[in-house]
Amino acid sequence: MSTSQPPSWPHCAHGADPATDPVGCRGIHVPGHTVCLAHLTDTDRNAYLAGLTPGANIDHRGTTFTEPLLRGLETVLHDSATGIVRFGRARFESATFKGKAGFDSTVFEGDARFESATFKGKAHFESATFKSNAVFHSTVFEDDAWFHSATFKSNAAFRSATFKNNAWFHSTVFEDDAWFHSATFKSNAVFRSATFKSNAAFHSTATFEGIALFGSAVFKGKAWFGSAVFKGEAWFDFAVFKGEARFGSAVFKGDAHFDSAIFERADELGPLVCAARVVLSGATFGGPVTLEFAAPHLVCRRTRWAATAEIRLRYTTVDFAHAVFEYPLTIAAEPAPFVLTDGSVLAEDALVGEPGPEVRVASLRGVDAAHLVLADVDLSPCLFTGTIHLDQLRLEGACTFDTTPAPVGGWRRWPPVRFTKRRVLAEEHHWRATRPGAAQGWDSAEPGTGRTGPLQLAPVYRALRKGFEDGKHEPGAADFYYGEMEMRRHADDIPRAERWLLTAYWALSGYGLRASRALTWLGAAMLLTIGLLMGFGIAQDTPKQTATGTVPPGGGTVVFEIDKDDPKNPAGDRFTGERFEKALNVTLNSVVFRSSGQDLTTAGTYIEMTSRLAEPVLLGLAVLAIRNRVKR
Structure with missing residues (x-):
């Protein structure tokens, strides 16, 4: 509220100064008095409190509460039969709580209204129960806000609330709608194991400046995170989305973790922008879904799709190792920025400095490629060893592979080494780079990718050759035939006489291809x-x-x-x-x-x-x- 504008209720006006503070104390009058609870005399305050019983309605809008004053109010509302503090309708709009505000295990039987309130110390609502609406619109929490294990049986409204320190909502139960749109979390926001039985709204530029933890949270209704901004890491690991999960135009400036999350009915995820990694490892999608990400890295290890899916990407390197799907799945590069439902273009400012919008596939190991379609992606870094039904992989558009290195060396002592350009797998690069006396230009493997040799690569080349031949792409098939013969020539289990024959075939005509x-x-x-x-x-x-x-x-x-x-x-x-x-x-x-x-x-x-x-x-x-x- 403006310092120069008085509140809409009759207020205390204690300490008003026409020059510096014409309004003074904004606390509402205590019934029968002309001052607020904080400025009553001790005798009048004790008389007022003595008239309250557990479950009474209270109205202390604009009042400033110290710890002793709040404790005195809760003492008279304590139900000796149940051992808990019970409020009826509680109105604390624009109130200020100095020091710790302790509402642990409190029961709010009527509406609990804390709009525009300010908690200057820790706000404790652990295990509290809100049986009616809980309204925290524009509330400011200057220290930690504890809602651990709280239960909201009706609407929980935190629109435009500001959490300047940690916000703890782990194991909290929201039985009705939870509204956090336009809220700001300046430190960590912990919703781990929280349960949202109805809609959860974190859209309209809700901002998480620290870590956002939604691990093991359950969203039984719609989960809206559209236009939310996550400036730190966002963890949705083991979360369960039983309804729609909307992340359109969300921005993740750190990692976005959806490890082992379950999306039962989500038909789309995105379009969203992530400046780091989107991790979907172990996640499960129960229905047809479209994923749209602009992110440098997408990790889909052991991700499961139970229906058709389309993954449209920009700027992304995809790790698809051991992903599981039984229906057609497409990974495609999006040539232009994503367009939102309102016709606007998704801003990609968080990706400034990325090399380009190209999409690269880093690994398909362990994937059954019978239903996989790749469109306009770069396969030069892709690891194929262990891919099943690779001959049935469909490549659409401009899918590129790695090639042999360019001529290296100089003419001062020796002529440069020259390799005829052909499509090669990244794993052949890695294998040749480890051979004694290897020529320059072959790329070494990244740590942790494992080592493969000719015995493993020969069937990979054979499957790709067959796939290209079935697609009537003979020049591409010829490159993979060359790679297959190269791996057979260097394989240890091939008889020596056959290797000599292959060597002669290679030397005379490049296996009939040169x-x-x-x-x-x-x-x-x-x-x-x-x-x-x-x-x-x-x-x-x-x-x-x-x-x-x-x-x-x-x-x-x-x-x-x-x-x-x-x-x-x-x-x-x-x-x-x-x-x-x-x-x-x-x-x-x-x-x-x-x-x-x-x-x-x-x-x-x-x-x-x-x-x-x-x-x-x-x-x-x-x-x-x-x-x-x-x-x-």
Whole structure:
């Protein structure tokens, strides 16, 4: 109330000063007197208190209570039969309580009104029972406020209340609506194990400046936290939401913990902004739900969905390890800021400094991916080992994987190491980074992610390859086939002879996927063949045919025997233009598995036979590699 505006009730006016305080004491007149309870004479006060009985209605609006004065009032309202203090209708609007205000185990049988009251010391309402409305609108608690194990049987209204120190509501029972909208908690707010049997409203910019603890709380009606601001950590672990849970436009500047929380009927959670982590590990969603978060981290370890769900994210890295769902579940990146129901855009000021709105999946270990859909997410850091039915994972939009490192090193001593770019799993990065003599550029694993090797990665690559093939994405499938073959080549349980064969397959053509490598080998083989033919295979001269005639005695028949000289080994200058042309002709015909008809030496014949076997194979590997890259 304004210091210059008198209250609406007849007030005491004790200590009024026209210059400094024209209103004076605001305490309401005690019945039959013209002053408040605090300024009655001792005789008049004792007479007034003597007329009160347990359960009496009292009205001490604007009165200032010291500890002795409040204790004296409670003494006369103490019921000796039950051992508790009983108020009827209690009106303490705009009252001021100096020192400790002790209402522990008190029963308020009528309305308890504390609007605009100020508690300068600790306010104790532990185990108190409010049988009618409890109104604490705009009340200021300057020290701890204790409502531990209190019971509110009707409305509990704390709208715009200010808790400057800790607020303790653990194990409190709210049997009707609980209104905390626009309340401010400047220190810790503890609602652990509280029970909200009807609606709970913490919306309209309710502010929690310390830790907000709602662990094991039970919300049986609607739980409204829309536009609430949590400046410290918010804990909803093991909380139970039996009705709607509304967190639209809520802002969490610390971690938001929903560990093992149960959402029985919540159809949406968000959109909300969290500057740290949203933790849903162990939480359970009983019905179809849409989750909308703008947060750097979302942890969904062992989270359970009993119906369809859609998770729309911004700026987020998702840990989805061991999540459980039996119905379609979608994790999608939201390209633009979330739009609220009123058409306004959700402010993301708490995320200033984050690298970008991209969504990354950190782990899918232990997930049954048969019903999982990923849309426009970055899978470069994702751990896939242990994922079930990975071949049925659906990837929509621009889902990206990690790639091989870029060329590293310099030319001062050694040429740079070059890796052909392909999709690789983060776990292959981690494995290669731990190998002795590993090249630079492979990323090491984060602590606690565990170690995997070729034996574990080969089936992962195989499943992803199958999934891409089923989706008619052959270039992507080719990358995963390459990864699968790489893991088989390095696996310890593969027989050595098979590993040698795989090594040769890799060296010659990159498992039939590197056309440039096969063409390089083909070119090298052709050059070698040409060189060998020029040096040893092409005969010195073209052999001349000879005819020898023999006349048998007594006859005129002449028989000619045609013979051809053996090709002679070359001598003199072997590397001439004419010999190059002949060698090139033989080599090109060998590539297409044809004979050139050129006269060759014995060594040349074997050279041609070898080239007619090797070079068509290399050409076929190059064609196969090109086909694997353009096939649809």
